[in-house]
Amino acid sequence: MQFTRLTTTFAFAVVGLAGLWLLSLAPDALSQGFWATRTTLVYGSGVLALGLMSVGVILAARPLWFETALGGLDKFYRLHKWLGLAALGFAIAHFVLRKGPSWLSELGLFAVPPKPPHAKEVATGFDLFRELKHPAAEIGEWAFYLLLALVALALWKRFPYKYFFKTHRLMPAIYLVLVFHAVILIDRSYWLRPLGPVLALLLMAGTLAALIALFRKIGLSRRASGSIAKLALYDGNQVLDVEIRLETTWPGHQAGQFAFVNFDDVEDAHPFTISSAWHDDGLLLFSIKGLGDYTRTLAGNLHLGQGVVVEGPYGRFNFEGASHRQIWIGGGVGVTPFIARLRQLARVGRTDPVDLFYATNAPDPAFLAPIRQLAEQTGVAFHLVDGSQAGRLTLESLTVMVPDWKQADVWFCGPRGFGVAMRSAMLAQGLPTSRFHQELFEMR
Structure with a gap:
């Protein structure tokens, strides 16, 4: 779709x-x-x-x-x-x-x-x-x-x-x-x-x-300021959790949305998925993978109390679908919107069946623990696919664990190539285009 x-x-x-x-x-x-x-x-x-x-x-x-x-x-x-x-x-x-x-x-x-x-233009x-x-x-x-x-x-x-x-x-x-x-x-x-x-x-x-x-006024009305309240680096997968305590008005957000974050430094704002649900408590959590020149240095450059400006929320990765069941596929740090959704479901409850696939080459036990706990608490079936041990998640391996996947709405967030391959395979097997939902975010 x-x-x-x-x-x-x-x-x-x-x-x-x-x-x-x-x-x-x-x-x-x-x-x-x-x-x-x-x-x-x-x-x-x-x-x-x-x-x-x-x-x-x-x-x-x-x-x-x-x-x-x-x-x-x-x-x-x-x-x-x-x-x-x-x-x-x-x-x-x-x-x-x-x-x-x-x-x-x-x-x-x-x-x-x-x-x-042609006629010369006459000056008048x-x-x-x-x-x-x-x-x-x-x-x-x-x-x-x-x-x-x-x-x-x-x-x-x-x-x-x-x-x-x-x-x-x-x-x-x-x-x-x-x-x-x-x-x-x-x-x-x-x-x-x-x-x-x-x-x-x-x-x-x-x-x-x-x-x-x-004049750098884009998103001016959607900006909120605050400071870093907590920092936690997971050595196993090099994901940095940054909790921000907002000091100005935030409109709230839904699981799956993202925001532009400026850590009050020489870099401009970068987009990051929000990995926390909104509880009207002024707290936002971002789980940031060290992938590029900028994100790899954040763990060493950020400190508690540092000023932050957040612009958002944006996005329509909202888990709304026509099917009675859902399959979530998170590749690497692409698991963050699903963490936010799990935290939201822990408060509001869940009735439809959900399977969460977390595909990663670097599973960190400390990072995995709260995901497993939330999945158990909400009744979401959690499947860890360790690429360093079991190979890449494919439609064939997914089918073994969820035989009726064609009846589900599929929500994907992760590397572009992984998403294209999974989408193509599922559509070729009969999944309607409208039931595969994928983040397309690329700034260039």
Whole structure:
């Protein structure tokens, strides 16, 4: 369901903008010769690039009203990535269409027809748009080069996250430059055609979102501050439990949600799943695995009493499904939303059968003990899959333990490759797409 929803939304954005552009063209717009057709395509590729980039910028501002429609903020970022790549593709097409004929002519690879003579523009006093056309074209070209470089860095997984985050902060400024570029250079008649009002609305909303990002106001109303109350490092799996005591208002959260956490240091906020249920006591627990450059150093850098800012909660990993039973699969630190759910069930009770599979290569007895205790207390069947001993959890091994798995809603949180493999195997065996729920959270 979530993948269908995302692909449908993405296709609607691309096809919808392309359709509005086509409706805005004159009937013979693509049959008026080489140069006229090229000009039409230059405008078309440009408005499509900026329109899709506008939607991506709006999503980056984390508007909560889209969360339910898209299935959670983790889906925002997947869609944001797709929109960014599509926008870049149209931007490249725009650049090539603009520069390509001159390159081909200079290289002698293609006989470009001579440009038809056109009437000279008669100056009738000061015209701001006319005076700004040349600087708008120049600055737009340099913004494109920078956009290309930043997208390449975002896609390069080995580029450190902390530097990616800092370079990505340039995106709103680049977007505003491209808005200026488009508003000055686009044919004014476009604003009176079907595409015009939609594009104008997207540019205004995108500009507002970009300004919110530039002034670091994203999620401002959803921030709470507090301090570190407890720290516990599990040596066996290198998971750090960080308990935070909030000192300002927190709206509460549901099991499976996450928050952005800033530990009052030089790094920016990072997203972590909340591994505690909300008891209206001001306490939040995060179980953080030392996987990257930043998280591996947290155990040595954090201390009791240290200031923390938490933004959230976000996410729709809410354990709501149509089936009478559920299967939870947590890969590594992906078990954290299920720990939160166990803690919630310990207070509210449970009636439907649940099987929890915890797949890990480094089981730590101290980390496992409270999970086992909670599972026993709530009646959840707990299955530990030790990858260092028994190998990886597969559909075949899961079927042995839960033969009627096809009757369940499956909730998965863990490494992307593991999730893709499990989902593909289950769907191939007949599980409806709507009953496989997976976290898609990737910041890049």
